[in-house]
Amino acid sequence: MARYTGSVCKICRREGVELFLKGARCFSPKCGIKKRNYPPGMHGKRRVKHSDYGVQLREKQKMKRMYGVMEKQFRTYFTRATKSPMLTGEKLIQLLEGRLDSVVYRMGFGSSRAQARQFVSHAHILVNDKKVNLPSYQVKPGDVVGLSEKGKKMHVMQANLDAAMQRGVPPWVEVEPEKFAGKLLRLPTRDEAALPVEEKLVIELYSR
Secondary structure, three states, rough: OOOOOOOOHHHHHHHOOOOOOOOHHOOOOOOOHEEEEEEEEOOOHHHHHHHHHHHHHHHHHHHHHOOOHHHHHHHHHHHHHHOOOOOOOHHHHHHOOOOOHHHHHEEEEEEHHHHHHHHHHOEEEEEOOOEEEOOOEOOOOOEEEEEHHHHOHHHHHHHHHHHHHHHHHOOOEEHHHHHOEEEOOOOHHHHHOOOOOHHHHHHHOOOO
């Protein structure tokens, strides 16, 4: 599957907000956008006025990049969201937050969604005691997410959990760090997800 392999700090600078793509570095003074709060490139400091389409596109790109999904997959999530009786924007966020890599990240096993995706792909993650190596797997409320025996022995897992426990985990997940496991209690509301994205603009873009 195609994936972005360039500098993730440039992504945050391009979008103008912290997307927390690089784990602990994003919480430190070394964060790229904190050091250089302007778009990358030789003309990055120039002010650019975006059209309505440009503003909508930037919001979509921001959301895609935050969750690490490509265009085709993102459009599939959007199509599924439009068929739900819920508000399209909120359902879209729930579908993205329900991805296994996102749940692993929210529980604190991964310091970033990219690292969480790698742990899932390398079969270090269990869902209801069964190995799942598909990052896009949709976790359901009540599902228990834990680590494989090999995953429990990885020092990085313990370090990630310790840091997550200090920061606090979201209210829609429950984590038992001593058991290296957690449960998805429910899917988050729009306000709880606290994303720096105007999802209404994404809907407007796809509704053109």
